[in-house]
Amino acid sequence: MMGKCGYAALRQMCQVVLLVFLCSGYALADEVILMNGDRLSGKIIDIKDGILTLETGYSEPVKLKFEAVQQMSSTEPVELHLNDGEVLKGEITTSTDRQAAVAAGPGREAVSVAFDNIAALNPPPKKPVTWMGNITLGGNLQDGNTDSMNFSAGALAVRRSENDRFLINVLYNKTEDNGESTAENTYGQLKYDYFLNPKWYLYLNIDMLSDEFKDINFRTSVGPGFGYQIWEEEGRALGLEAGLSYTNEDMDQGEDTDWLAARLAVNFLYKLFDRIVFTDQFVIYPNLDDTGEYTLRNEAALVTDIGASWAFKLSNIWERNSNPGSDLEKDDFTWILGLQYSF
Structure with a gap:
């Protein structure tokens, strides 16, 4: 039979595993930092018509004015559509204010894109012309x-x-x-x-x-x-x-x-x-x-x-x-x- 010390050790181990799981989930989440310093984490769904949609998992999706976003990063590849029509795919990080660093992709080196040059992120696929x-x-x-x-x-x-x-x-x-x-x-x-x-x-x-x-x-x-x-x-x-x-x-x-x-x-x-x-x-x-x-x-x-x-x-x-x-x-x-x- 397991003694009291054994139960206490098992409980502590479960708490540690749960804490590690929660922290890793938080660390792997997308992150958005606003101009006022607020920091939000979750999953960046899209950017369209000047609005960034962030899914948090604990509330309804959050709608943010993209012009109020200072930095953002993603843990999964996203699809960026630029004002000149170019499309970039890859994970993004932000090293400087309102600049997105897009990870290297097939046949392409890593590039930096100003937020002002981003027309959309993960836009819905265009309907076929019929x-x-x-x-x-x-x-x-x-x-x-x-x-x-x-x-x-x-x-x-x-x-x-x-x-x-x-x-x-x-x-x-x-x-x-x-x-x-x-x-x-x-x-x-x-x-x-x-x-x-x-x-x-x-x-x-x-x-x-x-x-x-x-x-x-x-x-x-x-x-x-x-x-x-x-x-x-x-x-x-x-x-x-x-x-x-x-x-x-x-x-x-x-x-x-x-x-x-x-x-x-x-x-x-x-x-x-x-x-x-x-x-x-x-x-x-x-x-x-x-x-x-x-x-x-x-x-x-x-x-x-x-x-x-x-x-x-x-x-x-x-x-x-x-x-x-x-x-x-x-x-x-x-x-x-x-x-x-x-x-």
Whole structure:
């Protein structure tokens, strides 16, 4: 049997082991020293948007302004993203105020980095750039006293990365009454946006239109400009654009023309209810060669989600030409009810 002395010795040994374990854990923890001298230990999770997040293990993660950090060190390799785009991986120590020494890595010697040159630490991986969009089919068929047919097909595809956005938009409409075509037109748009920062961007836009009953064989409008993204988030988006555009109009019967125009556009999306989204794309081209003349196009739509990537889409397209030519109306309105599939 173990005597009292044996129990006392065993208890002391356990206390020593526990103390060594706790001290080693503390010594191996990451450390952050603030400008005011406060010293915090734990695990440095990340640095983003000027905020350092430290996980302590005994409380909720601590959020610290990175500008208030004087020194920091890590016991495990971290990923540093610098302002110039360079990425460094390795353990970090701080030998001088607001300077991080990054341990040597494969093919690289140890380097020293000023805190002011650190854009982020352990940022989340970037989402892969993918295409998103939808395909819409609509139409109706009436037989009896009146034989009529309407068909429409449209497709929209958008690729959005951190620095740019590419858009492709196509819409085709055809209407027949009693076997005779009364409307047939095709609209297309190609657009590239390059973001200077999260809000401002430069763009290059191409609009194309073919409309048999407006005597337009092919009209193209090409030009650059700039935009401001007010919102771009889940459930709402709003962008304003202004620029210049060169328009060339190839007429089927009339005289071909070309002109320089300004371009003003608004792109709007808002989630009205859980399953209903309203969208509106408005663009106007004031003619700079002939003041007072302009063309515009506005496409508004209500999209009702019915599940599994399918939705009903009700669209209204308003097209206006201030000087359409003889025997032509200035305004054209088109209503389309279609079934939309999103990808």
